[in-house]
Amino acid sequence: MDGVSFALGERETLGLVGESGCGKxxxxxxxxxxxxxxxxxxxxxxxxxxxxxxxxxxxxxxxxxxxxxxxxxxxxxxxxxxxxxxxxxxxxxxxxxxxxxxxxxxxxxxxxxxxxxxxxxxxxxxxxxxxxxxxxxxxxxxxxxxxxxxxxxxxxxxxxxxxxxxxxxxxxxxxxxxxxxxxxxxxxxxxxHRVAVMYLGKVIEIGPENAVYAEPRHPYTQALLSAAPHADPDLAREQEVILLEGDPPSPAAPPSGCRFRTRCWKAEEVCAVHEPALVGATGDAAHHQTACHFAAPSPVHTTG
Structure with a gap:
């Protein structure tokens, strides 16, 4: 666990998701x-x-x-x-x-x-x-x-x-x-009500359930959602599955900068030098936050 920070409200459910070994x-x-x-x-x-x-x-x-x-x-x-x-x-x-x-x-x-x-x-x-x-x-x-x-x-x-x-x-x-x-x-x-996505001991995306699932901003979240099965076969055929290469690094010796960069298709030099902060887009800082230098919403077809 490293730098994890969140608040839980009364009568609220915070979902914590991530692959095995991420620290949940x-x-x-x-x-x-x-x-x-x-x-x-x-x-x-x-x-x-x-x-x-x-x-x-x-x-x-x-x-x-x-x-x-x-x-x-x-x-x-x-x-x-x-x-x-x-x-x-x-x-x-x-x-x-x-x-x-x-x-x-x-x-x-x-x-x-x-x-x-x-x-x-x-x-x-x-x-x-x-x-x-x-x-x-x-x-x-x-x-x-x-x-x-x-x-x-x-x-x-x-x-x-x-x-x-x-x-x-x-x-x-x-x-x-x-x-x-x-x-x-x-x-x-x-x-x-809200969802936090974890990778290698860090929260890399957190926001309202509907925002995180409809427009995931972190590449890792996008990859997770693209691999989720669909009840609707038409949506399943339309959805492009993002395949991540390699295995997660050791939590005891994480990569410099962004921990996801060794498996990320968007990674550039800045990702190895500077660790991205968990921040929101302009006008949305208090709600949907992402830790990525190149965060961008990507519509994903999911079933509720």
Missing amino acids: STLGRMLVALDRPSSGTIRYRGEDIHRLSRAGLKHLRRKIQIVLQDPYTSLDPRMTVGDIVAEPLSVHGEGTRAERRRRTQELFELIGLNPDQVNRYPHEFSGGQRQRIGIARALALGPEVIVCDEPVSALDVSIQAQVLNLLAELQERLNLSYVFIAHDLTVVRQIS
Whole structure:
């Protein structure tokens, strides 16, 4: 991670997209204070979360939670799903055992599962149901922010849609904010208000979902969107796929200047000398920003 900066508003979903190894999950872990940045700050309502005391960090856990990627490994197979969902309540000393059980049953109803199933074990549920249980666990303490670390990547497409719809409903009902991490562009577009594109530890483009998808300005974003599959075969035939040459450089030894220049067809000498700043076009600086010396909008056919 290097120079990543963004703000998340109330009831907003920021989609974070990029290829494997670009730093998405590392950023997500830092946002919930599982990893500590070597420099810089992460502020929640103005307070640096990595300067909190142990008691302060415990209180932060009530407000910022995470839904992990793999529903098959994120749930303890030796615990009932009711105990898994109630565990945050136990850790924080919330209520009596009976009150925690009632809260767990309420959460099961909220996520669309039968409250009578709380005494079952994770292996008795499908992947989509397990991910719903992971979401219920994240909701147990009434958080304001949930980091969703590729929460649907391990699920079938039809189940993905159900989980995404559930997340959208919960956001509306509980006033939640999401940082939604994924590599699937279609999934990110379905749920996000704003989208940030990452490459090799940096945010190279960020803006409103409709702007980033309709007129991507960074060559890397344009290449990603050109490779996205289309439901409409006519659009698929019209779309020119941009093929990137080579592999991403090592994050431990990134290229000088622009990190994408070794794979970019627009790269010139200035790209190797000066690192481009993340800025907006004239009159649009606060909304759609791009880190490229030769940023230019390029209409791309995408399906929502």
